[in-house]
């Protein structure tokens with residue numbers, strides 16, 4: 001595997017569920033200032049309404065996911081929530097896009113980010129923070145996609161993830177979208 005990414009750039013973005021990573025990344029991508037491409041992760045979780053296979057995720061059965069894992073196809077893969085679904089980044093598309101000179105964005109959890117840094121120590125790492133924990137809970141409830149049980153899991157996970165924000169090279173607070181997008185743009189420009 002060519003891990004020196006001679007032309008492309010690897011950008012790892014983490015942050016608690018509901019913080020607005022997707023919206024923020026979409027805003028910066030749509031500015032067209034950088035050749036950003038979102039890596040499509042694989043997951044065993046159920047598809048949410050409106051999600052598309054191969055676009056939002058590759059939705060795999062647990063069996064297929066585990067088979068790919070044992071064949072070493074993942075750059076990183078984890079059970080993001082204890083006892084929950086598996087999520088992972090497939091190596092091949094990431095390396096191909098980097099070779100094409102793309103800036104590949106991985107929107108992954110803290111464990112995944114640590115794993116990716118072992119292979120790509122020069123990856124640009126960005127942690128997206130909510131203005132407050134209360135704000136995060138409000139956003140997650142407002143999204144209306146989670147059951148109470150899933151919500152509780154995501155909030156517990158958020159607490160422990162927030163404690164890892166200092167491990168990242170950069171931090172962006174997603175208070176006002178325009179400001180957060182400007183911050184992320186500046187990071188990408190200078191990285």
Ligand code: 5GP
Nearest residue numbers: 017041042078080087088089107108109112
């Ligand atoms: P969701 O189920 O809301 O789509 O994603 C939940 C969390 O899983 C996200 O906050 C994201 O950080 C994490 N995630 C998504 N894809 C991957 C992946 O490929 N690898 C890892 N380690 N985490 C992922």
